[in-house]
Structures are given as C-alpha cells and as structure tokens.
Amino acid sequence: MQSLLNAPTSKHQIKGSIFLGFLVPMHAFSPTLKQLQQEHFKARHIVYAYRYLEDNTLKEALHEDREPRNSTKPLLDMLRREDLINVAIFVVRYFGGVLLGVGGLMKAYGLALELCLEQAKCEPFIVPIHICEWVGLNALEALRARGLKYGVQVVVKETQSTGAWVDLIGAPHLLEKALGH
Incomplete structure (x- = not known):
C-alpha cells in the first residue's frame, strides 16, 4: 500500500x-x-x-x-x-x-x-501506531501544531495543573517528528 x-x-x-x-x-x-x-x-x-x-x-x-x-x-x-x-x-x-x-x-x-x-x-504506507504521552501544558499547543503539520492525530485525554496525557496516532516516523525528536 x-x-x-x-x-x-x-x-x-x-x-x-x-x-x-x-x-x-x-x-x-x-x-x-x-x-x-x-x-x-x-x-x-x-x-x-x-x-x-x-x-x-x-x-x-x-x-x-x-x-x-x-x-x-x-x-x-x-x-x-x-x-x-x-x-x-x-x-x-x-x-x-x-x-x-x-x-x-x-x-x-x-x-x-x-x-x-x-x-x-x-x-x-506504514500502519499507524497509538502511543500515550505526558506533555507539559506549555508544550501542548506546539504539539498540536506539529501533529497537524505531520498528519498525526493528537487527542487530549486528561488535563492536570502541570500537563496533560495525550494520545498520539500516526506512523512511527511521523510521531517522532510531531514529538520533536
């Protein structure tokens, strides 16, 4: 594919x-x-x-x-x-x-x-994978922007005072780019 x-x-x-x-x-x-x-x-x-x-x-x-x-x-x-x-x-x-x-x-x-x-x-085509990451609140908007840029789905699951648990869904190499690695 x-x-x-x-x-x-x-x-x-x-x-x-x-x-x-x-x-x-x-x-x-x-x-x-x-x-x-x-x-x-x-x-x-x-x-x-x-x-x-x-x-x-x-x-x-x-x-x-x-x-x-x-x-x-x-x-x-x-x-x-x-x-x-x-x-x-x-x-x-x-x-x-x-x-x-x-x-x-x-x-x-x-x-x-x-x-x-x-x-x-x-x-x-690489089958997308699903990972869960902890992201600081100050980095959340940048992660959303990179996710949109690289075609990675970013879903905020739980927000706390210092950060949020987010689910990321996408091809492994695109997940790395979205995460800034």
Missing part, C-alpha cells in the same frame, strides 16, 4: 464539460470538500471517492452527486489498483451542454484521476 505525499490537481475538457481533479491525503478530506463546495458552487457535480484505514479496517466510499449510477466507479477502482490508502479524489464537473452517457462519464472521471496520478508523489 502507498500513501500520498502531495496534493496534485488536474483539468481537462470533454465535449464542453470541464473536469477538475483534486487528489488529497485523507486528513484533508473535510476541508477540501468544504472549500470545493464554496469555490465551485456553480459546478453541476462534485463527486468523490476515498480509501482509508480506521481501527485496522479499510473504509471505502464513492459519492456520485446525482450522476448516473456507476459513472464514477473508475475513481474507486483506480485507487484500489494503485493500492493507495488514506487518500481521496474529488472531481468537479462543469456541465458543457452535451450529455456524455455513462461510458463517457466513466472515461472523463477516470481521466481526471489519471492526470492527478501522473503528478502524485507516494511513499509506502
């Missing part, structure tokens, strides 16, 4: 319809969806697919946003074929006035992801 290191984008046009692709790490899923909905509110469709690991269970989903059934299936199929994990693909479609049919849409959505994959930088 591989995880994504960058966030490549693509743009292409087929019979007047414009397709914008956005391949992102899963930790950026919610903010990216919100941003795309705000920036592309005039777009006819925003479809997406994702694959991520949660509690040692692989979660996959496909959202077709009123497009014909299975027209976006190549997105999930390609993520599987490339063995990508903890990644999401969004494709924004501006309708160009010509119906493409299910086959045409499958090719168009697949091409959006294919163009993103050509620019993708990946690394082998």
